[in-house]
Amino acid sequence: MSNAPRNAAANRDWGHDETGCTVLHIDMDAFYASLEIARHPELSGRPVVIGMGNRAVVSAANYEARKFGIYSSMPSAKARQLCPHAAFLPVDIAYYRTVSHQIFTDIFSKVTDQIEQVSVDECYMDVSGALLRWHSTTQIGAWLRAQVANHFHITCSVGIAANKLVAKMASTNAKPNGMLLIPRALSAEFLQMMPLRAIPGIGPSMERKLLGWGVTSVTQLAQLSELELAGIVKSPTHAHRLYLACRGMDERKVTPYTPEKSIGCERTFDEDTRDESRVAGLLRHCCDKVAHSLRDRGLLARTVSVKLRFDDLSYATRTRQLDAPTDAASKLFPFAVEMLHALLGMDPSRAAYRELPRAVRLAGVSVSSLTEASRTAVQLSLDDMLDEQQDEHHSEAQSQRLREAERALDAVRNKFGSGAAHLGA
Numbered sequence: 001m002s003n004a005p006r007n008a009a010a011n012r013d014w015g016h017d018e019t020g021c022t023v024l025h026i027d028m029d030a031f032y033a034s035l036e037i038a039r040h041p042e043l044s045g046r047p048v049v050i051g052m053g054n055r056a057v058v059s060a061a062n063y064e065a066r067k068f069g070i071y072s073s074m075p076s077a078k079a080r081q082l083c084p085h086a087a088f089l090p091v092d093i094a095y096y097r098t099v100s101h102q103i104f105t106d107i108f109s110k111v112t113d114q115i116e117q118v119s120v121d122e123c124y125m126d127v128s129g130a131l132l133r134w135h136s137t138t139q140i141g142a143w144l145r146a147q148v149a150n151h152f153h154i155t156c157s158v159g160i161a162a163n164k165l166v167a168k169m170a171s172t173n174a175k176p177n178g179m180l181l182i183p184r185a186l187s188a189e190f191l192q193m194m195p196l197r198a199i200p201g202i203g204p205s206m207e208r209k210l211l212g213w214g215v216t217s218v219t220q221l222a223q224l225s226e227l228e229l230a231g232i233v234k235s236p237t238h239a240h241r242l243y244l245a246c247r248g249m250d251e252r253k254v255t256p257y258t259p260e261k262s263i264g265c266e267r268t269f270d271e272d273t274r275d276e277s278r279v280a281g282l283l284r285h286c287c288d289k290v291a292h293s294l295r296d297r298g299l300l301a302r303t304v305s306v307k308l309r310f311d312d313l314s315y316a317t318r319t320r321q322l323d324a325p326t327d328a329a330s331k332l333f334p335f336a337v338e339m340l341h342a343l344l345g346m347d348p349s350r351a352a353y354r355e356l357p358r359a360v361r362l363a364g365v366s367v368s369s370l371t372e373a374s375r376t377a378v379q380l381s382l383d384d385m386l387d388e389q390q391d392e393h394h395s396e397a398q399s400q401r402l403r404e405a406e407r408a409l410d411a412v413r414n415k416f417g418s419g420a421a422h423l424g425a
């Protein structure tokens with residue numbers, strides 16, 4: 001459930017020029033609460049809060065409940081104080097996932113396969129190909145909304161724009177049960193109506209920092225050069241994204257993916273080897289590949305496995321849970337080496353590379369227990385990084401910087417090829 005800042009004045013008719021507007025952002029309105037009301041029609045019109053119990057937090061609240069100041073992640077006990085007569089229901093995530101799957105397969109995939117599912121109730125759609133069959137993007141949006149309402153008795157909001165950033169902000173401002181088209185030529189004007197906090201990457205402490213520089217609006221943010229922005233946020237990647245964002249621009253493509261169970265990389269040596277440095281080097285390469293895929297797909301992994309195949313063609317694997325989910329090769333690699341040693345019964349304390357007790361034919365790394373980075377609480381935001389001077393997140397901020405460095409490498413590799421750069425181990 002989105003508590004994203006918005007501007008009511010932006011929810012107006014922006015005209016009908018759809019040229020280049022091929023990205024839709026579709027977001028179910030109060031999804032969990034709406035599904036409960038759809039299967040318990042007697043709750044209709046009442047405030048409904050999903051998440052109950054003494055120590056529970058609110059997972060979702062319908063718009064009637066939000067009028068009482070209830071929002072997601074608030075303790076349920078607090079919500080009960082604010083609105084004692086609301087209907088409180090337990091979370092039935094299995095049911096919500098089942099319906100979500102039906103909506104995506106029965107309705108969304110009828111339009112296109114260019115769908116990037118962000119969460120159980122939210123996706124981007126690139127309809128540039130689908131427009132060969134459909135009259136217009138708004139026609140697609142209207143059809144999707146009608147289908148969802150007719151078949152599932154819930155509503156969704158749709159943003160239509162030239163890129164993901166503007167489409168998502170459009171759907172946020174269209175909520176609930178609305179559709180908003182932002183013509184490409186008006187993207188910057190629309191964005192600059194938003195409060196600073198509406199821009200992804202600007203949280204409370206980033207906002208404070210910008211206020212300190214005299215920047216109080218997105219319009220003023222757009223007056224800063226990319227270099228000035230980099231000086232403020234201390235990260236070229238974020239500065240670039242902000243520079244584009246306040247102009248209504250976004251370079252990210254809609255990347256279709258079906259939620260995956262695992263991501264792996266393995267390679268067979270040209271000839272079997274007992275050279276530990278070669279096997280470790282290959283594991284490092286696999287960690288890089290796997291971490292790159294995770295970042296590409298916006299996922300974090302909590303489990304890492306190493307697989308070895310020996311000269312007699314037998315296999316051995318070992319798996320480890322990480323303390324915190326990650327998408328950084330520098331986090332995965334030390335565990336991969338540790339598992340390599342464990343698999344071969346080697347003393348892990350010796351630092352130098354040795355001859356392995358068995359000849360290795362193939363080695364590989366895979367990760368599983370995948371979660372969406374944007375939904376995983378442990379991931380630090382830019383805001384947390386700025387807060388690091390003031391609080392105890394120091395080591396987390398450090399690991400965030402490593403991830404940041406790897407992400408910067410992604411950009412170099414995308415431009416110059418995968419062998420162009422790597423991080424020193």
Ligand SMILES: [Mg+2]
Binds near residue numbers: 002027029030031121
């Ligand atoms: Mg939603």
